[in-house]
Amino acid sequence: QLHLAESGGGLVQPGGSLRLSCVGEGFSLDYYAMTWFRQAPGKEREGVACSSNMDYSSHYVDSVKGRFTISRDDTRRTVFLQMNDLKPEDTGVYYCAAASISGCDYNAAYYEHWGQGTQVTVSS
Numbered sequence: 001q002l003h004l005a006e007s008g009g010g011l012v013q014p015g016g017s018l019r020l021s022c023v024g025e026g027f028s029l030d031y032y033a034m035t036w037f038r039q040a041p042g043k044e045r046e047g048v049a050c051s052s053n054m055d056y057s058s059h060y061v062d063s064v065k066g067r068f069t070i071s072r073d074d075t076r077r078t079v080f081l082q083m084n085d086l087k088p089e090d091t092g093v094y095y096c097a098a099a100s101i102s103g104c105d106y107n108a109a110y111y112e113h114w115g116q117g118t119q120v121t122v123s124s
Helices: none
Strands: 001-007 010-012 018-024 035-037 045-053 058-059 068-073 078-083 092-099 118-122
Touching: 001 092, 018 035, 018 092, 018 118, 035 068, 035 078, 045 068, 058 068, 078 092
Parallel strands: 010 118
Antiparallel strands: 001 018, 018 078, 035 045, 035 092, 045 058, 068 078, 092 118
């Protein structure tokens, strides 16, 4: 059974950092574009960072550029999201997702596999 499992969320003060992890269980991540999505209360789910399976390039939504870094270790079947200089507007449930597409795309409909989500709360 294919499964993604996130961890690393929590409560952090503005300006703080968190590192999220996503482990693929039952399948290899090599052939998948891996994306971190987030969903804030009352808002739609949005993609924030993507790691391409074509050239392992990284892509970010403007609101997190320069603060978030996505990385992947396919030997460990793990994708990471390092989040620095966190802001209250970064609060939400963060999901990792895998899509068997070429390159990156933030259209959630392309993603076949999803984790259960991990809560990130940025508050003083």
